[in-house]
Amino acid sequence: DILMTQSPSSLSASVGDRVTITCRARRGIRNYVAWYQEKPGSAPKLLIYDASTLHSGVPSRFSGSGSGTDFTLTINNLQPEDAATYYCQKYDGAPLTFGGGTKVEIK
């Protein structure tokens, strides 16, 4: 099975900051990575798929990059409503493993 190693596990940043979250796969998975946002009491929401394609309705301050083994989610101009836990997911084939999550707090 391919683990998705996500880092950091948590971070604290100020409104307006740029935040970067990374996921690393043990072997190449092309661009088969999605990113999700989860807030307490709500179902996860898709942000990015195919490593860099912004899902419909997601603010443009969210962006994704990477291919192969290393992937990045970037949040530019961090907003208070971005406080949440973020997960990467690989989907090159079962198991469709999620990363361990990154909790983003606003200072």
Place this chain on the structure above:
Amino acid sequence: EVQLLQSGGGLVQPGGSLRLSCAASGFTFGSYTMGWVRRAPGEGLEWLSDINNSGSRTYYADSVKGRFTISRDNSKNTLYLQMNSLRAEDTAIYYCAKAGSISWYNVWGQGTMVIVSS
């Protein structure tokens, strides 16, 4: 409106069984892969299972293989997860989800809580 409405959670004793349902509306259910994901208390998201659009192919995480069965009834626009031999560690919020063109999930159910406890 695209929607997934879940039902069937609750409290069950260890070793017991439960069936979760996920009723879809607002899209052509039979055209899409569907899946189940859970989040245990204090833990991250865990992918459990996927089923292709026709139901002919299913996939499972090792943690539930042999105990859980995913199925679908395209005539009823409904996805199911039959959970047998439940353990305390299966306690979690369970989500059904609709896949996009590949198995990234663009629509999620509201979640249903399953508690396995004596």
